[in-house]
Amino acid sequence: MIKPFRITLGHVVFIVALVALWEFLGARGVIDPTFAGRPSGIASYLWRGFITDRNLWNDLSYTIAAAAIAFVGGSLTAILAGLLFTMLPGLHRACEPYLSLLNAMPRIALVPLFLLWFGLGIGSKIAVAISLTFFIVLAATVAGIRGVNSDHLVLSRALGASPGQIFFKVTLPSAVPVIFSGLRLGLVYALLGVVGAELIAAEHGLGQVLAYLQSTFDMDGVMALLLLLALLGLSITVAMNWLEKKLLVWQ
Amino acid sequence: MSRPAVAPGAQIAGLAHAPPAAVDLPPSIAIHDLTMRFGAGTAGAVLAVDNVSLSLAPGEFVSLVGPSGCGKTTILNLLTGLLKDEAEGDVRVLGKPPHEGNPDIAYMLARDSLLPWRTALDNAAFGMEVRGLPKRERDSRARDLLQQVGLGDFADKFPKALSHGMRQRCALARTFALDSPVLLMDEPFGALDAQTKLTLEDLLMQLWSAHRKTVVFVTHDLAEAIALSDRVIVMSARPGRIVADVPIDLPRPRDVRKLQTDHRFHDLYARLWRLLEQGASAHD
Numbered sequence A: 001m002i003k004p005f006r007i008t009l010g011h012v013v014f015i016v017a018l019v020a021l022w023e024f025l026g027a028r029g030v031i032d033p034t035f036a037g038r039p040s041g042i043a044s045y046l047w048r049g050f051i052t053d054r055n056l057w058n059d060l061s062y063t064i065a066a067a068a069i070a071f072v073g074g075s076l077t078a079i080l081a082g083l084l085f086t087m088l089p090g091l092h093r094a095c096e097p098y099l100s101l102l103n104a105m106p107r108i109a110l111v112p113l114f115l116l117w118f119g120l121g122i123g124s125k126i127a128v129a130i131s132l133t134f135f136i137v138l139a140a141t142v143a144g145i146r147g148v149n150s151d152h153l154v155l156s157r158a159l160g161a162s163p164g165q166i167f168f169k170v171t172l173p174s175a176v177p178v179i180f181s182g183l184r185l186g187l188v189y190a191l192l193g194v195v196g197a198e199l200i201a202a203e204h205g206l207g208q209v210l211a212y213l214q215s216t217f218d219m220d221g222v223m224a225l226l227l228l229l230a231l232l233g234l235s236i237t238v239a240m241n242w243l244e245k246k247l248l249v250w251q
Numbered sequence B: 001m002s003r004p005a006v007a008p009g010a011q012i013a014g015l016a017h018a019p020p021a022a023v024d025l026p027p028s029i030a031i032h033d034l035t036m037r038f039g040a041g042t043a044g045a046v047l048a049v050d051n052v053s054l055s056l057a058p059g060e061f062v063s064l065v066g067p068s069g070c071g072k073t074t075i076l077n078l079l080t081g082l083l084k085d086e087a088e089g090d091v092r093v094l095g096k097p098p099h100e101g102n103p104d105i106a107y108m109l110a111r112d113s114l115l116p117w118r119t120a121l122d123n124a125a126f127g128m129e130v131r132g133l134p135k136r137e138r139d140s141r142a143r144d145l146l147q148q149v150g151l152g153d154f155a156d157k158f159p160k161a162l163s164h165g166m167r168q169r170c171a172l173a174r175t176f177a178l179d180s181p182v183l184l185m186d187e188p189f190g191a192l193d194a195q196t197k198l199t200l201e202d203l204l205m206q207l208w209s210a211h212r213k214t215v216v217f218v219t220h221d222l223a224e225a226i227a228l229s230d231r232v233i234v235m236s237a238r239p240g241r242i243v244a245d246v247p248i249d250l251p252r253p254r255d256v257r258k259l260q261t262d263h264r265f266h267d268l269y270a271r272l273w274r275l276l277e278q279g280a281s282a283h284d
């Protein structure tokens, strides 16, 4: 067995070597820094952005705030809609074709429309992100509630559980894992929606910064932003995994 | 009570062996001319149960055997009131017509149907919880029952950490934690391996002797039916009719493992097997 410490050490050595090689080849002109940036340039961009000029903090918080608002709003409405649909299957059948149509649409195409409606502020990107998160969490909620084990229902009914007891003690807990995987995906897509909308047009946000850097051919900045977004996505996944472990010990 | 005096120790055997009519208490379960047709009046109507009459004395253990699809589960579901479809005939549980959530009835299914997000203790307490017992009372009772089924050290474990047999023990605890006098069991040990099954049958016999419930036990396993029951009801292939009502006059208390080598046990097995075969071929 390889010890975890050795594995971590291996990764660190690999990354350091890769960065050094990149820097070296960049300095020798083998890799053109105009198209690929250079590790030292990326680092100094981040240093300026977060430590000396501190301008990135503002954009980072706009992006995170928009994603968080969209995630919470979209998930809550989706879960409520999912509950309503499972209680009123007729309503669900009636809404199904329209929901499918909306869900089939490439949501990023809504950005121009939302920009006209909500302007360049935070509203547009929240709307785009919600349009993604909502459908994902809705589908998960409906699937989770439908997926309840019928043996559990038969048994609860035979033992005399009321419909309310069955819902809160059996149906809902059994749907939690499925809803949770919907939430995890919904959060990733909320970030995608926000950054996508910012790329097209926005006052603030990492996506807007990225679009600006790209238009001025600042390749170190572009690479730095990509790194930042990757880390942001990664921390979301890690946080959700941690939460899932806490929440679903029984799995 | 007007029951004639019997020697101590003989009483349980006496009650168990007497045919229901000879017992002076009113029957726990009385089914009279029951006929059940699924989708009655439609083209695809299925006659599931045909003219079944059956009566169980209080504390009696009766097994229902018969080919798959002969209506065993249907009869249990009619007794619990889970099936709302029109059935002809008269069904009474402790003198009352069936209704869903009848507190006189405890029900146990083939699959353990433990709730995976609850610990063994909370699963054992589930039935009492939906019936509104206060938390302290149900917890202490659930703990007591887990002890009785040999899961005392596993109270805080989730079902995923329990073996098949242990899960079914936990389901037994949940069932016997209810003070319902009537117990309906639908192939509760059907999914277990032979050895685990014998252990759990023994456990069921212990619990039953201690709690004295009226039991309808559905099974595919003739050996199991003989080992546990006072009577075995043999049903025919669909539509389910009763083809035989065989008293099992093996002495109690029984040791399920010892019975496996008892010649009376094997004679009964052979007899029931023939009856089952005749019933199975009667209709197809």
Ligand SMILES: Nc1ncnc2c1ncn2[C@@H]1O[C@H](COP(=O)(O)OP(=O)(O)OP(=O)(O)O)[C@@H](O)[C@H]1O
Pocket: B038, B039, B046, B048, B067, B068, B069, B070, B071, B072, B073, B074, B075, B238
């Ligand atoms: N809800 C239902 N609607 C229509 N037909 C049904 C329904 N439930 C059961 N049946 C039919 O009634 C018959 C009896 O079913 P039941 O489940 O009672 O059989 P069973 O004796 O329990 O069989 P098994 O031993 O396989 O569990 C079967 O032919 C089945 O197809």
Ligand SMILES: [Mg+2]
Pocket: B072, B073, B074, B186
């Ligand atoms: Mg069945």
